[in-house]
Amino acid sequence: MEQFLFYAFAAMAILSALLLVSIRNTARALFLLFIVLFAMAGLYLFALADFVAITQILVYVGGVLILLIFAFMLSNKELLADLQSTSQRFMSLPNWQSMSLSLAFLAVLVYSFIAWTKEAPEWMARAQADGSILSPTDDNIQTLGLKFMTQYILPFEIISVFLMMALIGAAHLSRREGSR
Amino acid sequence: MTELIVHITVPIAIFLFIAGFTLFAVYAERKIAGFVQDRLGPMETGRYGLVQTIADILKLLQKEFITPSAADKILFAAAPVVIFSAVFIGFSVVPWAPDFIPANTNTGLFFIMAVVSIDAIGILMAGWGSNNKYSLLGAIRAIAQMVSYEIPVGLSLIAAIMITQTLNLNDIAYLQGVESPERIFFLGLWDVTDIGGIFAWHIFQAPHLLLVYVIFFIASLAECNRAPFDIPEAESELIGGFHTEYGGIKFAFLFLAEYAMMFLVSILGVVVFLGGWNTPLPNIGSLRLADWTTGLAWGLFWTLTKSLTIIGVQMWIRWTLPRFRADQLMTLCWKILIPLAFVCLAISGLWRILVML
Numbered sequence: 001m002e003q004f005l006f007y008a009f010a011a012m013a014i015l016s017a018l019l020l021v022s023i024r025n026t027a028r029a030l031f032l033l034f035i036v037l038f039a040m041a042g043l044y045l046f047a048l049a050d051f052v053a054i055t056q057i058l059v060y061v062g063g064v065l066i067l068l069i070f071a072f073m074l075s076n077k078e079l080l081a082d083l084q085s086t087s088q089r090f091m092s093l094p095n096w097q098s099m100s101l102s103l104a105f106l107a108v109l110v111y112s113f114i115a116w117t118k119e120a121p122e123w124m125a126r127a128q129a130d131g132s133i134l135s136p137t138d139d140n141i142q143t144l145g146l147k148f149m150t151q152y153i154l155p156f157e158i159i160s161v162f163l164m165m166a167l168i169g170a171a172h173l174s175r176r177e178g179s180r
Numbered sequence: 181m182t183e184l185i186v187h188i189t190v191p192i193a194i195f196l197f198i199a200g201f202t203l204f205a206v207y208a209e210r211k212i213a214g215f216v217q218d219r220l221g222p223m224e225t226g227r228y229g230l231v232q233t234i235a236d237i238l239k240l241l242q243k244e245f246i247t248p249s250a251a252d253k254i255l256f257a258a259a260p261v262v263i264f265s266a267v268f269i270g271f272s273v274v275p276w277a278p279d280f281i282p283a284n285t286n287t288g289l290f291f292i293m294a295v296v297s298i299d300a301i302g303i304l305m306a307g308w309g310s311n312n313k314y315s316l317l318g319a320i321r322a323i324a325q326m327v328s329y330e331i332p333v334g335l336s337l338i339a340a341i342m343i344t345q346t347l348n349l350n351d352i353a354y355l356q357g358v359e360s361p362e363r364i365f366f367l368g369l370w371d372v373t374d375i376g377g378i379f380a381w382h383i384f385q386a387p388h389l390l391l392v393y394v395i396f397f398i399a400s401l402a403e404c405n406r407a408p409f410d411i412p413e414a415e416s417e418l419i420g421g422f423h424t425e426y427g428g429i430k431f432a433f434l435f436l437a438e439y440a441m442m443f444l445v446s447i448l449g450v451v452v453f454l455g456g457w458n459t460p461l462p463n464i465g466s467l468r469l470a471d472w473t474t475g476l477a478w479g480l481f482w483t484l485t486k487s488l489t490i491i492g493v494q495m496w497i498r499w500t501l502p503r504f505r506a507d508q509l510m511t512l513c514w515k516i517l518i519p520l521a522f523v524c525l526a527i528s529g530l531w532r533i534l535v536m537l
Contacts, residue, residue, distance in 0.1 A: 025252075027255070028254065034301050038298075050286075057298065062330070066323060070320075070323070
């Protein structure tokens with residue numbers, strides 16, 4: 001059952017991603033992105049990362065995707081038509097470059113798959129021997145919260161300052177000129 | 181195999197409950213509207229108009245599927261499904277009675293917040309797919325409102341979570357009654373662990389949570405797009421907002437989603453702030469009212485009673501207050517509710533550190 005669900009989510013993610021890059025209709029492409037992100041969240045669940053999965057839905061689907069669709073809806077119709085007709089060259093590399101990039105990615109994936117199925121890394125075996133592994137019913141959020149507030153406090157704070165800077169920047173940009 | 185059957189029957193049971201609730205709630209809404217506006221409401225169909233909503237749904241079910249010729253057919257057809265399933269999934273983690281919960285997860289509350297935000301995508305799909313000015317305007321208004329009001333909802337829930345220290349809705353409900361695993365203090369002073377009842381509810385455990393609940397209630401009204409925050413569907417300005425072009429069973433699903441959302445936010449507020457399935461009756465000496473009225477059947481009874489009361493208040497507010505203007509709506513959210521929610525968040529932190537330990 002779980003395997004069936006995993007493959008269903010994976011197939012959904014891959015198929016809709018393929019459709020997403022090939023479709024001509026930008027509005028439908030944005031809504032396909034929703035399916036891709038949702039299926040990815042489902043895949044995170046199988047890695048016991050329920051917090052990451054829910055955050056993915058909350059941040060990407062509830063926030064970023066809505067902003068993208070808003071930007072699309074509020075932008076000029078001529079600009080969009082322009083963008084659609086030239087989308088073959090928009091943000092794209094020459095064919096041989098993109099080909100080599102994707103082949104490199106494929107090579108990395110295949111290499112790691114072969115290397116990891118042959119022999120699990122040492123830290124994995126050590127964790128299994130220690131018994132320091134998570135089970136699906138563990139309270140991951142408690143662990144995450146403690147780690148964020150103790151071991152990873154510096155990255156956590158730096159990210160929050162960074163987000164604050166982005167927020168202030170956005171507020172400054174959206175201010176009307178000459179209102180001071 | 182039995183597991184699979186359980187996985188299928190529970191959602192069907194919840195769906196049947198939502199459908200039945202919607203039929204009842206539409207009738208109640210029209211009767212309350214009639215009472216507030218000093219008229220009778222539906223009276224013709226059946227005694228006191230009791231079968232009016234059943235007649236309505238029968239009419240909706242046999243209507244033709246009409247898709248506007250200029251509409252984006254896929255998005256138009258998918259939108260009601262996305263909107264309804266977003267709200268429907270939210271019911272999977274809500275507890276109805278002690279340990280009577282479809283999915284007892286540690287991330288329950290966070291999960292609800294996330295899936296409810298999918299609703300917004302569905303509304304955008306409906307607005308864009310209809311290819312109609314009014315639908316698109318309605319959808320854009322709805323999203324602006326929902327995205328803004330998600331912040332006070334989230335902040336008020338976080339203020340409560342800082343007191344409970346768990347996101348599991350079942351545990352949150354347990355923390356507010358006689359079966360609590362921790363000691364409970366009324367206003368942080370009086371130990372009411374054995375007394376229970378209304379004194380053990382979260383809104384009375386810490387006094388500022390009462391204000392937090394008011395913020396949550398107002399913001400959740402806006403999340404459901406209900407009056408006085410119904411500018412997305414303002415029928416005098418926008419015809420019908422994002423569901424202008426929908427008819428028949430698709431409209432029925434949008435309607436179902438709206439009432440399911442009302443019930444979801446009510447039951448969420450009840451579980452987090454108003455004691456969930458815990459009884460409001462306290463133990464008084466040897467009169468063990470709280471112990472007698474705790475259990476599976478009582479839990480269901482209290483959850484339903486409290487949620488339906490909250491829904492009654494929502495309907496009462498809808499027919500009493502006029503609609504907000506768009507700028508007033510945003511002012512209320514960004515200049516009043518969010519700062520207040522931040523203050524409550526700070527008080528929650530201090531309360532947890534200074535009073536509860």
